[in-house]
Amino acid sequence: FSNLLPAPGGEELTRGFLQEVVDILLGYISKSSQRSSKVLDFHHPHQLKEGLECFSLDLPDQPETLEQILVDCRDTLKYGVRTGHPRFLNQLSSGLDVVGVAGEWLTSTANTNMFTYEVSPVFVLMEECLLKKMQSILGWSDDVGDGIFCPGGTISNLYSILVARYHFYPEVKTRGMGVLPQLALFTSEQSHYSVKKSAAVLGMGSENVFMVKCDERPASVLSHQALVPFYVNATAGTTVYGAFDPLNAIADICQRYTLWMHVDAAWGGGLLMSDRHKMKLQGIERACSVTWNPHKMMGVPLQCSAILVKKRGLLQECNDFGAEYLFQTDKNYDVSYDTGDKSIQCGRHVDVFKLWLMWKAKGSEGFGSQVNKCLENAEYLYDQLQRRTDFELVLKNKPEHSNVCFWYIPPSLRGQPPGPDRDARLHQVAPRIKGRMMEKGSVMIGYQPLGDKVNFFRCVFSNPATQQEDIDFLLDEITRLGDI
Amino acid sequence: FSNLLPAPGGEELTRGFLQEVVDILLGYISKSSQRSSKVLDFHHPHQLKEGLECFSLDLPDQPETLEQILVDCRDTLKYGVRTGHPRFLNQLSSGLDVVGVAGEWLTSTANTNMFTYEVSPVFVLMEECLLKKMQSILGWSDDVGDGIFCPGGTISNLYSILVARYHFYPEVKTRGMGVLPQLALFTSEQSHYSVKKSAAVLGMGSENVFMVKCDERPASVLSHQALVPFYVNATAGTTVYGAFDPLNAIADICQRYTLWMHVDAAWGGGLLMSDRHKMKLQGIERACSVTWNPHKMMGVPLQCSAILVKKRGLLQECNDFGAEYLFQTDKNYDVSYDTGDKSIQCGRHVDVFKLWLMWKAKGSEGFGSQVNKCLENAEYLYDQLQRRTDFELVLKNKPEHSNVCFWYIPPSLRGQPPGPDRDARLHQVAPRIKGRMMEKGSVMIGYQPLGDKVNFFRCVFSNPATQQEDIDFLLDEITRLGDI
Missing domain, CATH: 3.40.640.10 (Type I PLP-dependent aspartate aminotransferase-like (Major domain))
Structure with missing residues (x-):
């Protein structure tokens, strides 16, 4: 690393190294937008801490090689979560706006x-x-x-x-x-x-x-x-x-x-x-x-x-x-x-540049269309849930924002009368399905209890890349994982 | 922009666009490490707000073209301050570590x-x-x-x-x-x-x-x-x-x-x-x-x-x-x-990844060498100041850290006896030179008063790219600007 810039003559090595990093990132961005990619490759904390193949978290006294640094970058992304994947519906922040990413790359290069x-x-x-x-x-x-x-x-x-x-x-x-x-x-x-x-x-x-x-x-x-x-x-x-x-x-x-x-x-x-x-x-x-x-x-x-x-x-x-x-x-x-x-x-x-650049790139109207798209997705999910007997909406009214909250009712609970017994069993359904979801890595969605309501799923849309097919997939996947 | 990823078929356009951004950033990084580049291209707030050539801060309703976005990126860097320049000595944070930058690019791409x-x-x-x-x-x-x-x-x-x-x-x-x-x-x-x-x-x-x-x-x-x-x-x-x-x-x-x-x-x-x-x-x-x-x-x-x-x-x-x-x-x-x-x-x-990656790349020992280098620079500056009659140290002892504080004494004040009159005039020297420095863009260093001491320069070293020649340049440049 003493040969990277600002070392004299470090120009070529620096460009080569950063270009390799960029190639890794471009590959990641393109893969994250493909539905055939997993949303995550789940490992428990102890598994990651013990080290996986070439990946070790330990901080060395002596430098590693530049090749190993590139491996570390690849592995960090491999074991992470693709928050830009169209089936990452877990958090209020999601998606990966390309102009926004460019803005953030520039921000970190300007480093002020x-x-x-x-x-x-x-x-x-x-x-x-x-x-x-x-x-x-x-x-x-x-x-x-x-x-x-x-x-x-x-x-x-x-x-x-x-x-x-x-x-x-x-x-x-x-x-x-x-x-x-x-x-x-x-x-x-x-x-x-x-x-x-x-x-x-x-x-x-x-x-x-x-x-x-x-x-x-x-x-x-x-x-x-x-x-x-x-x-x-x-x-x-x-x-x-x-x-x-x-x-x-x-x-x-x-x-x-x-x-x-x-x-x-x-x-x-x-x-x-x-x-x-x-x-x-x-x-x-x-x-x-x-x-x-x-x-x-x-x-x-x-x-x-x-x-x-x-x-x-x-x-x-x-x-x-x-x-x-x-x-x-x-x-x-x-x-x-x-x-x-x-x-x-x-x-x-500096948190403003990426927003400023996105505003230039989309205009106010582009942000408006994105928001409309996300709320249309919520309405679509709401409509689907109303039609299906294996799901139950938490709120009966049409969503005001892009949040849609619902229970999956597994076959064993369908037809069971409401009451503490059913509630206790229903409370365990969402965490169990979420766990399977993460291990499979096919989709991510959140859950929680609220007030007197036992654990339910909360789906939120803020990534305009999410399409109706992803919503269909979500419901089918919950059914598949819930019926194991 | 609706044609960038996640748009169907947006792969090629996305790669092309991000590559162009990266080329701008690589050019910036390489130029920032050259002493022939200016540290900054100073403009007053009203000048930047009025707009300069193709550069306008205004937020549009309608999207701009991708070409204009690239121009915006170039201009943002052009009118900014090169904090990674070896002659940027203005702040406790400076320099541009290439592995750190790579870490930050990855962090923003992982966006979690x-x-x-x-x-x-x-x-x-x-x-x-x-x-x-x-x-x-x-x-x-x-x-x-x-x-x-x-x-x-x-x-x-x-x-x-x-x-x-x-x-x-x-x-x-x-x-x-x-x-x-x-x-x-x-x-x-x-x-x-x-x-x-x-x-x-x-x-x-x-x-x-x-x-x-x-x-x-x-x-x-x-x-x-x-x-x-x-x-x-x-x-x-x-x-x-x-x-x-x-x-x-x-x-x-x-x-x-x-x-x-x-x-x-x-x-x-x-x-x-x-x-x-x-x-x-x-x-x-x-x-x-x-x-x-x-x-x-x-x-x-x-x-x-x-x-x-x-x-x-x-x-x-x-x-x-x-x-x-x-x-x-x-x-x-x-x-x-x-x-x-x-x-x-x-x-x-996520503020940890860049540090983790730099630690891998340098090892603990690499950080140690960097610190030593910065403190050697401070000692060199201290030695130079002791030798020169046109400067005066604020503290007589060898610096404990990489901060070195000093006054430039312009010819008109040399030999003048200490007292309120000299202090009042000396107080104006550093701001005046700093202003000229920024307008010329050749170097950046901070100043302030402290307690009963009137405005003095504070030089700090945290960028290992800074060399003795930059320190010599700093002192000569202060002399040049101070004698105008």
Whole structure:
């Protein structure tokens, strides 16, 4: 490796080596899009740790050869999971957008940091441009709006609570929670666990997050007299069901009681790109802050998540500490572009370029078509499930997002009356089938229990490569694996 | 783009397009290692925003052509900063390791998430393997040690405060800071601003972070009677001077008063790879937690930062919320490998593969040589500065790390007596030269004031591509630009 660049004369070897890596990656990309490829080649942790053929995880004292490095690359991909496969339906993030991948390759080659314009002139401006576009899609007027890209939706939601707290109690920054009243946060029972997790991190206590039942009248939550309510999280696209909270009704409450309204649209935000589906987020323009993850429904490679904050300047005030070694005020350019002090991070990965490049390549309309395609897939699956007697839908209504939740009813349970006995047996069906699925590697789909409902499958579509034939295959495969 | 994969027959177009992107990137890499290339092609924000030739930041409704996407890629690199250039000495992270870049290209192609073994079998095990190795290098025994890779050193430092607080006051997770005494944190005046920033985020208040003067006896800091001290941050490699706190002396205090000892070795951790320099971190084995950023002194592409925690299980207990849709306990494999609930994030980018691959390619010894090389560069610069009358060292002692801090004294100030007038004029020298440097694009180096010292240059070496000739060039170039 001492012969690769920057070694003198390392040019040819470097090009040759990187080209071989690229050939491996191109082969992987093309194979991942073929239905004849497995989604994964499953091994248990102990099997991978013991080492397989030429593949060892151990870190050596002495260098390995370049040939071995290439073998390591091949094996890493071989034993991984093809999240870009059209039959990977396991996660809200899936697919492998070719332009997005190109964007990420360039990002890692540019290898820079978002903290200052000085070292990221182009990427800082791209971030500004993307945030403005997203704000205008939310329906915010030009004279409001701020935001930042950050490492995932949970951190975006954490930002929302952080800035809300600072907005009402700016003294918290210097003096801490000790000088504040006991604060209460509200979110729906089916919201993402990040609201509780973030409240714990921020020193607010997870038990001060009140989980509102989905059928509860929102006003009744305000009767917790000992605490001071200040923050409401509404979800646009819940993780399991893909459900949308009634944003306008929540906004009315927030307005009446002067509460911060956050909308977690990590998953549902993508629907704003579709003329057909954006009305599901009506009222989002009234939110004080919004989480929106382009790495989910818009198919952008991981990670790409934005927190959008309506009140301009709040992120900066809440988080800045003006480190002079980084944010010098006597630079030769307009230092308002040194946006790093808005962040709770110091160094910050460039997450914007791949999204910017995909936007150039698809246009807003292309994102809209992708979203429509994924929701059509969900409707198709919903229709198929209604027709089949070996499956049962968890929710009877047409899906609002691309989540479809269902049970597979194996022959032994069909016709058995509902009750604890049937529930106990049904609870074991999805994990057993999922295990077989992974070992066979033919398809991947998630499952979980929720509330009083025993383990059920959740299928989600965010990869536009998935076709109706994959959905047919999924149901047939579940039947095959379930009847073993 | 509808003709790229996954479109039927998109194979050839996809390969062709990605190959063209790769050719652009290979050209960039090779040019970045040439001293005849500029480090940057500076433009002011308004110039880039107005658009330059074919380059426009605007996001379209309709797709652009693939040809235009390639132009966009070229232009993005053209107007950026070559952080891999041997004369980019501006940041603690620099250089462009070819194997690291290959690792990052593969990571983005695999496009997966660290939260579960299910979707990241290989990467989860690589993380475990790297953490164990790093713990053993710290000198921790096999039966202790835990950790996680996270988005940057500031978040790693935030974790250290978070787990320390939970360790002493586990009720904070559910009940919040309101039920705790007023806590105090201690750190040195010259430590990174992330300690204060994190204390603010965590609801502890930045004014409860006490900045200990570097010549103050550590024991005297414990006299703040109204507050309960619980956490001490020691720095191994400060940001500006590269100084090392006396870890054993601090550990003695922490042991005596039962305080959490964190070592921020984000910058200095790399020296542990060098037999020649690791003694500067003596006592680090006594820390309760350590931040170590391989993306700094070890030359790993951004981002790659680890928080290491001695007490096993603490990260999990502190952060877990057991979301059932993700961390099902009835999976077909050992779910202790689903490490995602240790994190304050939900989705988490794969930051480990590039480090793992570089470790394979260099071995521990290769990292050691790289570190030695960078510190030799610092000594060479120090020697040169001592010999020249147009420069003045900020610290008279030989640098402990690769930071070298100095003033350029322009002819008009030479011989002028020390005092406020000279200081005021000297304060303007570095920013003025830095501005000219950026406009010319020949070299990049940082500057800042610190304490009672007016603006001075800070040169840091973390790119092993930098040679003595670059250091000579730097000093000559400063002289040239300073005398205009």
